[in-house]
Amino acid sequence: MDAFFRQLEEQKRQLEDLAQPPAPPAPPVAPPDGGGGSSIPPMEARLSEVEKAIVRIDASLGGLATKADVMEASQGTQRWMIATVVGMMIGFGGLFLAMSNALKQVAPAVSPQPPTAPPIIINVPSAATPPVAPAPLPATPNLPAPPR
Known part of the structure; x- marks a missing residue:
């Protein structure tokens, strides 16, 4: 675990070093012998190098998108997305109607x-039985005889 934190601290230091701008070069110093400045490049040569760097930077900036270009592209994309969603809704609505029908x-x-006449129903009685x-009735002995 300690190795992990040491590695994390090292990466943090490296990021901080990258975030700081590089130190400007030290101004040329005349040699101590008072010589003719042979170690100091002439100012015109240094200035021409700076001008060449500026030309390279301007050439690379020419192809980059401006704020207006980015806004135009995002609005075009937004319109395209809205049109796609509306088209899909209409398509699915039509599909739903077609399937329901x-x-x-x-x-x-x-x-x-x-029209036909109602049927005639005749009820026939079943065969007659005798x-x-x-x-x-059983005779009852205790009853008086009926008067005549």
Whole structure:
């Protein structure tokens, strides 16, 4: 775990070193012998190097997008996205309507028939059976005889 934190601290120091601008070069110093400045490049040569660097920077900046270019591209993309969403909604709505109509159950067409008279129903009684004689009543001995 300590190795991990040491590595993390090292990476942090490296990022801080990269974030700081480089130190400007030290001004040339005349040699101590008072010589003719042979170690100091002439000012015109240094200035021409700076001018060449500026020309290179200007050439590379010419191809970069401006704020207006970025806004125009984002608005074009936004319009395209909105048009796509609206088109998809219309397409799915049409698909829904087509499928709902295709799945409807259609009642079969009924051909008109001429009116018919109601059927005649005749009830026939069942075959007649001979009448059955009633059973005689039991005689009761205790009752008086009927008057005549």
